[in-house]
Amino acid sequence: MKAKIEVLKADITTLEVDAIVNAANSSLLGGGGVDGAIHRAGGPAILDACRDIRAKQGGCSTGEAVITTAGNLPAQYVIHTVGPVWNGGDHLEAKLLANCYTNSLKLAEEKGLKSVAFPNISTGVYKYPKAPASAIALITTRKFLQTASSIESVVFVCFDQLNYDLYWKALN
Ligand code: ADP
Numbered sequence: 360m361k362a363k364i365e366v367l368k369a370d371i372t373t374l375e376v377d378a379i380v381n382a383a384n385s386s387l388l389g390g391g392g393v394d395g396a397i398h399r400a401g402g403p404a405i406l407d408a409c410r411d412i413r414a415k416q417g418g419c420s421t422g423e424a425v426i427t428t429a430g431n432l433p434a435q436y437v438i439h440t441v442g443p444v445w446n447g448g449d450h451l452e453a454k455l456l457a458n459c460y461t462n463s464l465k466l467a468e469e470k471g472l473k474s475v476a477f478p479n480i481s482t483g484v485y486k487y488p489k490a491p492a493s494a495i496a497l498i499t500t501r502k503f504l505q506t507a508s509s510i511e512s513v514v515f516v517c518f519d520q521l522n523y524d525l526y527w528k529a530l531n
Pocket of ligand 1: 391
């Protein structure tokens with residue numbers, strides 16, 4: 360099946376999709392940016408679920424992903440993935456960022472989900488340059504969707520104009 364890829368300028372917490380992806384940190388205990396917004400809007404059930412995962416596996420490594428309830432959000436699930444901190448580009452940042460997209464989409468497929476929304480992982484506090492980050496997000500997602508079966512739609516949710524322009528240009 361050919362899934363569609365879209366770009367939206369929005370607050371990801373408002374989206375009625377099967378799963379929204381969180382740009383989490385390895386503690387899974389919440390933080391600023393999109394992580395803070397998701398925990399605030401979704402309520403304590405998300406943090407409870409993250410604590411359970413921590414108790415079992417001790418957090419989440421960079422490039423990996425875990426899935427929890429979405430609490431009070433309109434989405435059904437939150438997929439928490441940990442993006443790389445930009446450190447000049449010679450520290451496997453590109454590979455680790457690609458892993459975030461692949462591992463998040465793998466979890467969505469395992470759950471049989473149809474719609475997934477991504478924020479622009481690592482491009483906030485973690486300072487990944489936005490243009491290469493958007494190229495990695497799109498190339499990795501397109502590649503994954505070639506062999507996906509449940510996913511029908513992936514939305515890239517941009518919060519700032521530069522990210523929106525980058526995705527819009529690449530997709531239009
Ligand atoms: P990271 O630590 O991975 O850089 P941030 O949360 O700081 O994570 O930023 C990731 C991206 O999420 C940034 O592009 C930021 O503008 C965006 N962002 C922040 N809040 C929201 C939100 N409510 N919905 C969607 N995107 C958001």
